[in-house]
Structure formats: C-alpha cells, structure tokens
Amino acid sequence: MKVTATELPGVLIIEPKVFGDERGFFYESFNARAFADATGLQQQFVQDNHSRSQKGVLRGLHYQVQHAQGKLVRVTAGEVLDVAVDIRRSSPNFGKWASVRLSADNNRQLWIPPGFAHGFVVLSEYAEFLYKTTDYYTPEAERCIRWDDSELNIDWQLSSPPTLSTKDQNGARFNEAEVFP
Template identity: 55%
Template sequence: MQITETDLPDVLIIDPVVHRDSRGEFAEIIRASDFSSFTGGKNLVQINQSVSSKGVLRGLHCQMRHPQGKLVRVVHGEVFDVAVDLRRDSPTFGRSVSVVLSADNHRMLWIPEGFAHGFLVLSESACFIYGCTDYYDAASEQTILWNDPDLAICWPSVKNADGSVQAPVVSAKDAAAKAFRDALYF
C-alpha cells in the first residue's frame, strides 16, 4: 500500500495495491500491523456503512467526549470527502483537506481523532464504509455547518440530469449545525 500525506500531515491518503486480471480484481484493504503503524497503535472497534443518493451531504461531524479516528472508503460510487482540523493547538487548526474517494480509485482516507468529517455524494449513489477507533456516542456528537464561510471548503457542484445545479441534500441535524466559531475544539 502507498501512504501519502495531505496538506494536513496527520490526515493520510491510503492507496492499496489492486491486483487485476480477467476475473476481476483483488485488494488487501488493511492489515492490522500497517494500520497500527500509521495511527500510533490505534485499533478499529466499529465498522459503519452509509448508502446515500446523489447530492447527499453528510457532515461535518465529530465526537467530543469519545473522539473517533476514521478510516474511510467508498465501495460503490464516488464521494468528495472532507476533514477539518479542530485541534486548537495544531498549526493547521481550522484548515480542511479534501479528496475524491471512489470504488474505481480504491483510495482510502485516514482521519485521526480531533477532526470533523463530512462527504458529498457525486455519483448516482454511493456506499461509504468507515472504520472507527471508538464507539458511536450520540451524546458527544457535534455537527459543524458544512458551508461555514470561515472554513471556506470548496464543495463541488452536483448537477441534475438537465444540467442545473442541485442543492446539497442535508439532514435536519446538519442544516441546524453550529458555526465553526461557536464549535467546541479539541
């Protein structure tokens, strides 16, 4: 596997080796020893799956009391994935990094604890898998406004069949999210 640092050095792009032949393809997605080496000894304790339609935007989410590191990948479709640094003492505090993850590129993103995470579905639908280093805890979840101007995330436009731009589809929780300046930080 190839590991590439992003503009936020703790957020890593992981490209597995994909073996292809006439039958299809095979990739070793993650090996515990490799995962431990680039996460400082963390383990995955929960694996989640999210299926969403084109234009669905989920995030920006994080857990404050039980922070989760996340290893994210797409097994069907394509998403624009974003991580935002919420670590107050970090030199990259408030900055974001984004990457397109798809079933075709097999790319994964490692997002350590201390970051908010979100994604926008670019394809007709997407199946998104993410492994977490801690269990989900609704009581400690925080949602930050996905389009907060202080974050200046350049979300791509999603087009309808007629070429018009589709407004992102967000949950009520995500629509009522906190502004970045009012959020809790690590």
Template identity: 60%
Template sequence: MDIQPTALDDVLILKPQVFGDHRGFFLESFNQKLFAETTNSSWSFVQDNHSRSTQYILRGLHYQTQQTQGKLVRVVAGEIFDVAVDLRRSSPTFGQWVGEILSAENNHQLWIPPGFAHGFLVLSPVADVLYKVTDYYAPHYESSLRWDDPSVAITWPLPPGVQPILSQKDSQGFAFPDAPNFP
C-alpha cells in the same frame, strides 16, 4: 499500500495495491500491522459503519467531543468528495480542511484521526461508503460543524445552482467560531 500525506498533519491517503485480471480484482483493504507501521500509531478499530446515499447528499461535518473517533473511509460503490476539518487548537492547521475524491474505481482510503470533523458529498447517482472507527458511536457527545461555514470555506464540488441534501441535524451544525473543538 502506498501512503500519501495531505495538506493536514496526520490525515493520510491510503492507496492499496490492486491485483486484477480477467476474473476481476483483489485488494487488501486493511491490515492492522501495516496500518500501525505506516501511520506511526497504535490506533485500533472497534466498529465498522456502512452508509448508502444518493447524489448530492452531504453527510457531516460530524465529530464526537468525547470518545473521539478516528475514521478510515473508503467507497465500495460510486464516488464521494470526502472532507476533514482540523479542530485541534494546538495544530498549525487548526481550522483548515482537506478534501479527496474517494471512489470504487480508485480504491483510495482516507485516514482521519481523532480531532477532526468529517463529512462527504455524494458525486455519483449512488454511493456506498464503509468506514472503520476507533471508538464507539456516542450520540450524547456528537457534534456537527456547518458544511458551509464561511470561515472554513470548503469548496464543495456542487454544480452551479445545486444545493446539497442535508439531514435536519446537519443543517443546524455549529458555525466554526462557536463549535466545540479539541486542545
């Protein structure tokens, strides 16, 4: 597994080794011991999630204010633009974001620790996204940051004139200055 840092402290790109031949391919998508060693953490995962979305659906930017979740995100069909926004007030990158293309073709994964908002935009006609989380879903602690907040200024790869498709909840996310954040 090749681990690469991003512009945000603690957010990492994981690139598994892929073994392919005329039959197809094999990759180890997760190994707890290797994950702990390479991320220098003791996180363990309690839940796996799977979402399927169509092109230009934007999910997020989600986080939980308690029972905070770290997420290990990967795509098994299609392609997404995956985003993390640092909501840790004590961080030197507070309020900054990073985005990565994750696809079934590149097999990259993004590790987003607790303290970040997370969202993604589907770039392909359909995308299946799998992600492991470090704590259980707690809807009463769920929050959402506006996808288009000007103070965060995420550069979403949308064609000119195309608006993302949002859930009602996501269209009513907090503006960054009003969003609950972390110490």
C-alpha cells in the same frame, strides 16, 4: 500499500495494492500490521459503519467531543468528495481543511485522526461509504459544524444545493462550535 500525506498533517491517503485481471480484482482493505508499518500508527478499530447515499447528499461535518474517533474511510460503490477539518484549537492548522476524492474505482482510503471534523458529499448517482472507527458512536458526544460555514470556506465541488439531514442543516457555526483544546 502506498501512503500519501495530505496538506493536513496526520490526514493520510491510503492506497492498497490491487490485484486484477479479466475475472475482477482482489485487495486487502485492512491489515493492522501493514497499516502500522506504512503509517507508523498503532490503531485499534472497534466499530465498522456502512452508509448508502444518493447523488448530492452531504453528510457532515461530524465529530465527537468525548470519545473522539479516528476514522479510516473508503467507498465501495460510486464516488464522494471526502473532507477533513482540523478542529484542534492548539494546532497550527486549526480551521484548515483537506479534501480527497474517494471512489470504488480508485480504491483510496482516508485516515482521519481524532481531533478532526469529517464529512462527505456524493458525486456519483449513489455511493456506498464504509468506515472503521477507533471509538464507539456516542450520540450525546456527537457534534456538527455547518458544511457551508463561511469561515471554513470549503469547496464541496457542488453544482446544486446538497441534500442535508436536519442535524446537518442545524450544525453550529465554526466560531461557535465546541472544539478540541
């Protein structure tokens, strides 16, 4: 497994070893011991989630204020632009973001620690997105920051307006959002 730091300390690109031949491929998508050895992190994942979205669907920027979740995310079909935003007020990187293309072809995963908002936009015709979380989904603790907040100025690499849920259309502005200390 190869681990590469992003411009945001703590947000890591994970690239598993892929073994392929004319029959197809095999890779170990998660191994707790290998993850800990490669990242230095001891994480316990308690929930796996799977979504499928069409081209242009943007989900995010989501986080939980209580029961903050670390997320290990990957794409098993298609391609997305995945975005993490540091929303820890005490961080020197508060309000900064990093983006990584994740696809079924590149097999990359992204580790997003607690204290970050997370979102993605589908770049291919559709994408299947899987993520492991370090805490359970808690609806009353969930928050959303607007994907198009001018203070964050995220480059979503869009050529047309995204398709959004009502929740994402009504996300809070960054300067008004409840964030971490």
